[in-house]
Amino acid sequence: MLVVAHTGREEARKVASRVCRALAQHGLAVRLLADEAAELTLDLPDLDVVHPGPAASAGCEIVVVVGGDGTILRAAELTRETGTPLLGVNLGHVGFLAEAEHDDVEFTIDAVVAQQYTSEERLTLEVRVYRDGELVAETWALNEASVEKAARERMLEVVVEVDGRPLSRWGCDGVVCATPTGSTAYNFSAGGPIVWPDVEALLLVPISAHALFARPLVAAPSSVLAVEVQERTDGVGVLWCDGRRTVDLPPGARVEVRRGRTPVRLVRLHQAPFTDRLVAKFDLPVTGWRGAAERRRRSNGVLPEDTA
Template identity: 60%
Template sequence: MTDSRYMLVVSHTGRRESRDAAAMVVTRLVAAGVTPVLLEVERDDLLAACGDFGGGVQMLDGMDPALLELVIVLGGDGTILRAAEIVRGSSVPILGVNLGHVGFLAEAERDDLDETLRRVLLRDYEVEERMTIDVNVLVDSTVVYTSWALNEATIEKASRERMLEVVVEINDRPLSSFGCDGVVLSTPTGSTAYAFSGGGPVVWPNIDAILLVPLAAHALFARPLVVAPTSSVAVELLRRTDGSGILFCDGRRTHNLPPGARVEVTGSDTPVRLARLQRGVFTDRLVRKFDLPVTGWRGRAGA
């Protein structure tokens, strides 16, 4: 690592709280001799929030992301997913400060921002890798769209009044066909997001797997599935109906799916790296984020 330190600051500039927090982070980084890196689209909003940065700011445009030491994200999970998209393909870790609601991907809360910055400047954090998935869309055996997801790839019906007719394939073998509102293809990270809302299981993030969760399926065998990360999972829109669909990757990248389209999902070789300030176990995160009742728990004696 060079003597110069660069940290990308990404915020939800549509919210005053997020702009103010980002301005505070930028000011602190400049004071500590670290060069804050901003997105061009956010620069003017942050300048308006905190005034002159003293010339110590750099824009990400044209900069090699490999020079970044860390991405500091101020917002909710949606903003963290946007940051993951921005630095996709690099090894830079992402540290989220939750200014949203649940903020499952975030590591810190707004009230902890001072301590978070202190530890960031000392490089006092660990890095955890999260599995992602690669997504391909094929029409007439031709790949017409490629993407990826940290949380999930979701196939949804394009028309409210017409359900999708799909057939599910696992490792090149057909499993079942059914009508539905959609299908969620999720990572363990996404198991607490859309897949969870659709009735899927919570999967601990240290387990690599691909989840398949049908949405409002009209079938006897249309239960959530968990398969190996090395599996190939495909969902085909049957041609026997004129129902079309839409693919959403992390709710950010979309592609229209005509009848007969095929969506293939496999485990990706490119993980997302999250900076962690504490070693807290995932169980504790679940309890804290979902405010789960644990009153009366005693635990193992002597543990």
């Protein structure tokens, strides 16, 4: 098991150490990234220390990630090529990508040891950047690829295209191209829709567009989304992928976004519906809801009618 942690936080170091010791006690081999191993200073038998990179997760059954969604996105860079599933232990504020909370470490380890988990594939984005018709950069994203203005005082002038046809020109702060997984991240903050993870779609959301038509869009997973920074724009743009990888976008640059060929796999310990996850993560008010089971109990006289 590869364990990845946000070692800049003391709590994450403590939880990561607990996870590593618990895994070792169950006879599982533990692997750590070199820089994080130096921070954790664990004395474990047969501890495997490797350098960060796509090969770090090779041969691992699971990558256990201790931290918030940002740490999980960092770990996804290590697992996408190998297909190793990610199990997030949340120490962040919301942690939509995480499956477990830090106070459930024992249950989480027991489930991993007993292999009582499933994994699901999450759609990714393939992102290409062109200048003067020449491909100058190629990267990917799990949550979103966002084209943003580089200077606060300058609006970005862009033309958006879907499947080779122009859609609209916007003066805006930027444009977010997101996956369903990323629909609860930057896309959500920008006013885009929440999309259930098993829906295959590409999302496009303008950021503070100065235009009459600037609505969030949901396109087919086979679509190609493109954002061109206009030559006449006063601003300079920057491409951000998952808030981690950047490419400068001078006037005339073109960004193309399509479905990625390689998904990211996430571990699932619970089979609760995504609706329940939304309610829990956003603390949504559901008082007054009466489900089918409760209605049956009422009709059978098990519950009084005035029960909330």
